Amino acid sequence: MPDLVKNVPQLAFPHMRMFHVNAVAVGWLSMGYVGSIFYMVPNLCKTKLWSERLGNMTMWAWNLVLIGAFCTLINGNTEGREYAELGAILDVLVAVALVLVALNIYMTILNRRVKKLYVTLWYFLGSLFWFPLVWIIGQRTFVALPGLNDAIVGWFYGHNILGMWFTTVGVGMMYYLLPRLTQAPLYSHGLSMLGFWGIALFYAPTGTHHITQSPVPEWLKAIAIISSIFLLVPVLTVLTNFFMTMKGRWGQAVTDLPLRFAVTSCMFYLVTCVQGPFQATRWVNWYLHFTQWVVGHAHLALLGTFSFILTSAIYYSLPKLTGKEFYSQGLIRAHYWLKFLGFLLMMTSLTIAGLIQSAGWAMGIPVDQWGLQIRPYWFFRGISGIMIVLGQLLFAYNVWKTLYTKPVESVAKAAKAAEVKA
Amino acid sequence: MHSYRLGAIGIVTTFFIIIFSTVLLPMVLFNPTDKEHRSNDYTKVASNVADAARGRKIYVREGCFYCHTQFTRLQDRGYGPLVKAGDYIWETPHQLGTARTGPDLTNEGGRMASEWQKAHLIQPRAVKPGSIMPSFSYLSERDMNDLVAYLQCLGNGRHVKDFVEAPDEYRTTTPAGVALHNRKTVDTNASASANAGRGIYTQNCAVCHGLNGYGEGPNALSLEKKPPNFSRPYYKQYSDEFWFYRVSEGIVGTRMPRWAETLTEEQRWYLVAYLKTLPQDREVTINSINQIDKVEDIHLPKLSNQQYEPHHGGHGHHSESDNMSPSEHQMPQQSTPSSPKGTESSSNTDPAGTKEGGH
Numbered sequence: 001m002p003d004l005v006k007n008v009p010q011l012a013f014p015h016m017r018m019f020h021v022n023a024v025a026v027g028w029l030s031m032g033y034v035g036s037i038f039y040m041v042p043n044l045c046k047t048k049l050w051s052e053r054l055g056n057m058t059m060w061a062w063n064l065v066l067i068g069a070f071c072t073l074i075n076g077n078t079e080g081r082e083y084a085e086l087g088a089i090l091d092v093l094v095a096v097a098l099v100l101v102a103l104n105i106y107m108t109i110l111n112r113r114v115k116k117l118y119v120t121l122w123y124f125l126g127s128l129f130w131f132p133l134v135w136i137i138g139q140r141t142f143v144a145l146p147g148l149n150d151a152i153v154g155w156f157y158g159h160n161i162l163g164m165w166f167t168t169v170g171v172g173m174m175y176y177l178l179p180r181l182t183q184a185p186l187y188s189h190g191l192s193m194l195g196f197w198g199i200a201l202f203y204a205p206t207g208t209h210h211i212t213q214s215p216v217p218e219w220l221k222a223i224a225i226i227s228s229i230f231l232l233v234p235v236l237t238v239l240t241n242f243f244m245t246m247k248g249r250w251g252q253a254v255t256d257l258p259l260r261f262a263v264t265s266c267m268f269y270l271v272t273c274v275q276g277p278f279q280a281t282r283w284v285n286w287y288l289h290f291t292q293w294v295v296g297h298a299h300l301a302l303l304g305t306f307s308f309i310l311t312s313a314i315y316y317s318l319p320k321l322t323g324k325e326f327y328s329q330g331l332i333r334a335h336y337w338l339k340f341l342g343f344l345l346m347m348t349s350l351t352i353a354g355l356i357q358s359a360g361w362a363m364g365i366p367v368d369q370w371g372l373q374i375r376p377y378w379f380f381r382g383i384s385g386i387m388i389v390l391g392q393l394l395f396a397y398n399v400w401k402t403l404y405t406k407p408v409e410s411v412a413k414a415a416k417a418a419e420v421k422a
Numbered sequence: 423m424h425s426y427r428l429g430a431i432g433i434v435t436t437f438f439i440i441i442f443s444t445v446l447l448p449m450v451l452f453n454p455t456d457k458e459h460r461s462n463d464y465t466k467v468a469s470n471v472a473d474a475a476r477g478r479k480i481y482v483r484e485g486c487f488y489c490h491t492q493f494t495r496l497q498d499r500g501y502g503p504l505v506k507a508g509d510y511i512w513e514t515p516h517q518l519g520t521a522r523t524g525p526d527l528t529n530e531g532g533r534m535a536s537e538w539q540k541a542h543l544i545q546p547r548a549v550k551p552g553s554i555m556p557s558f559s560y561l562s563e564r565d566m567n568d569l570v571a572y573l574q575c576l577g578n579g580r581h582v583k584d585f586v587e588a589p590d591e592y593r594t595t596t597p598a599g600v601a602l603h604n605r606k607t608v609d610t611n612a613s614a615s616a617n618a619g620r621g622i623y624t625q626n627c628a629v630c631h632g633l634n635g636y637g638e639g640p641n642a643l644s645l646e647k648k649p650p651n652f653s654r655p656y657y658k659q660y661s662d663e664f665w666f667y668r669v670s671e672g673i674v675g676t677r678m679p680r681w682a683e684t685l686t687e688e689q690r691w692y693l694v695a696y697l698k699t700l701p702q703d704r705e706v707t708i709n710s711i712n713q714i715d716k717v718e719d720i721h722l723p724k725l726s727n728q729q730y731e732p733h734h735g736g737h738g739h740h741s742e743s744d745n746m747s748p749s750e751h752q753m754p755q756q757s758t759p760s761s762p763k764g765t766e767s768s769s770n771t772d773p774a775g776t777k778e779g780g781h
Contacts, residue, residue: 002546002556009560014485080482080515117426126433133437137445140515145449147510151518152448200433204440213495214518215507217452223444290491290522357522363589364500367525369676371554372647 010074018073018085024302025083025161026094027066032310033169034062034101037124039317040176041105044121045112054104061097065090081150083158084139091139095132102128119192123172126200130164148216155207162301163203170306171199171238173313174266178245181259181316182252187244191237198234202227209280213289228280235273242266257332261312264340268304272297287362292374293354296347303388304343311339311395318402327401335391335398342387345380353377454507461509462531462578467571477572480565482515484558490527491519492576500587502529503580524555529577539570552647588663599663608691610662610698619696622689630677635700647676652700665694 138157208224353374360370464474546555591598632638635652670682
């Protein structure tokens, strides 16, 4: 199987992996997030976006980055820093785009017509301040730090692109979507503030828990591990708030498809964020580090949680933006089940493979021997990957059809009927 | 309105405090130095041979660090000395890595011949059956040479002394290990013990490992993960405890069973004694039926004049007898005074040993 593709550098695993990570982080999630922010912020402020033209410009800049990323990473033009592989020009372009997005959103919020800031806006405000800074610090484009300092900054960035961007924007979107989809008021605004400040305080210093077994200073590891464990506080606060908002309304997730995506996302968020702090503790880390378990954990966060909430946001906002119902409710269902089951299969197989690897490292068994042992699990992982890709293709087809089909009365009616039946 | 301003100030201040403490502070306070000159020296390879510094760039470009790490941890057996902070001062961008789908490369330099490394890059499975590494055959000759040069510089010639260590419960650092050694009645350095072990080996192991341990027993043909070739120098570094651990617990992911379930402790120690005498002379890979054990020269460990009863012992009073003075059947030429318990036992429990040991 490793010989399936040979002699094509563009398809070599490391190059594919670089592009996969950057396409997910900068392409799919960030682009979707910025899009959702552009939809949600004017809605919450009851005003127009400060500058449509600037918004379009950042959109093109972002797409340019992605094309650039594809052309460079696939050929191995990398800076060699995980999650920061993009070259100098693209780094700068992303930073500029981010700052412009932030400016656009800040000006929109300044021009708002409601007095109070809803918690979603807090999250977006925070994220748009943190992420450009984290990005600029983390890229290390024009500096060469000595090895371990490079690693410290690298993991500060590597973890905070998750903590100060994907998590905070994602949670902000959950705060927006859950009350809207269920037509219920948020359970507690006090709790939502506690959750926000908890994340703001405890997320940023956790990066070093990725290198707890390397010779970096112990005090730094201690800070990272302790704040990782403290992360349970904001996470549980946030989820209590969500679950109490959902109280008595869980049944709606059966018929309301965007809500189903959002609720699934919350559940996966719970699993990720309980896993995370325990993985950061020394002894669990001692056993599990470097294995496929961690890969499973990363997918749980980015695919299970944030990709699901982003999909929910798109399914919710697209009909509202275009005034058209989705082309097919059946395709949404298929998308949900392919993605959900595919992801469960992926998570299970990666976790088991990770445990086998951990046992191998702990018992000093040579790599090539447990390498054979994890093969069946990678086979299942491959199947799960195909399921997820298939689901996303259906999603893309559905969106395409929704946007570019002339609304036919009967189609919309049929869709309604299908929804009622199910 | 006022509270929002406070909030915004809060967001900014918190974040800057965190950046200060976890990004800036380490840069000021954490400045390791490389007093022992342990960091990788890329000038070691002569410039007319290959450019190791350029090889590092290839390593980065090809994204090797997604599967190979460059830091050894306390629990990593067989990957050489633990890294120190000073090892990395010239390494930028750092290549510590995030996952190990392949082995750790911290001390890779000098472990394998350059030709082997090159063959492994071109077709990993040719030199390492069962490997899951993709082929990097698309690299140009120059890239390949530089990359190999880089790999050979890794670890800066740090010798991998404790190549393999048995788990703690097999070593005298733990009560379990001490108890194991107290129960041990076999002198694993004696050739007569090796002779005793030879019978056990022939009966149980040779079918896969081959008579001389080249890994060419008849069963090897059907195995996906081939048995190792014990004549490789690598296996000459195994300690007694490590052999014993391997034999006892088997190897996950292969057909190697847990012999602890079928062989007694004593029998396994005899086996260890035999395994240590296996020759170190040739490399064999077997891929067709014609290559299996054609006419293998019979290998007998050299017998010395030592009078020794390898098959004696192991009948249950060890912990007591350690404290007692050696009694009735003590052998006069006990070579190592540190193992008196090997000498005092009286009954013969090992059938294989009787044939070869001789009174």
